[in-house]
Amino acid sequence: MRITEAAKQLGTTPRMLRYREALGLLPRSRAGRNSQRQYDDRDLAAVKLALELEHRYEVTPAALAFALKALAEPSVAADIRNLGYRTGRLSAPPSPAEIDRERALRWLGRSGVLPPPPHRPR
Numbered sequence: 001m002r003i004t005e006a007a008k009q010l011g012t013t014p015r016m017l018r019y020r021e022a023l024g025l026l027p028r029s030r031a032g033r034n035s036q037r038q039y040d041d042r043d044l045a046a047v048k049l050a051l052e053l054e055h056r057y058e059v060t061p062a063a064l065a066f067a068l069k070a071l072a073e074p075s076v077a078a079d080i081r082n083l084g085y086r087t088g089r090l091s092a093p094p095s096p097a098e099i100d101r102e103r104a105l106r107w108l109g110r111s112g113v114l115p116p117p118p119h120r121p122r
Contacts, residue, residue, distance in 0.1 A: 006039040010047055017047070023065035025050045074102040 003014045010017075017039075020026055026039075026046045054064055070076045078098060084090035 001039050003037040003039065006044060006047075010044060010051070012047075012051075020047060020050065020061055023061055024068065025061060025065055074105050078102045 001009075003017055007014045007017050017026075017037075021028060021037075026043050050061065050064055053059070054061060059067075070080050081090060081098075085092065
């Protein structure tokens with residue numbers, strides 16, 4: 001569906017959908033005929049979820065986009081953990097293993113969250 005129809009169905013504006021798209025809160029729209037944005041049910045579901053999360057946690061679309069970045073990029077997550085520790089909101093700084101893991105991911109050119117290393121009993 002076109003952006004005007006999608007916005008109407010979601011109770012928002014085309015401008016807000018473009019803004020959310022620029023923030024990465026929904027997949028880049030596919031161009032249909034006449035190079036107009038096209039949205040499907042999956043896109044609408046992503047926007048609905050984002051709206052629900054923003055309301056539930058009282059955050060802006062930009063804050064939600066930053067949270068996604070922190071989840072996807074280990075270096076951002078480590079910096080946020082460090083800030084949390086320094087401000088007293090987290091009780092422990094990032095562990096040396098977390099820091100080493102982040103450095104290794106950067107060295108390998110990887111982004112994204114990997115599962116934690118397996119626990120080995122001593």
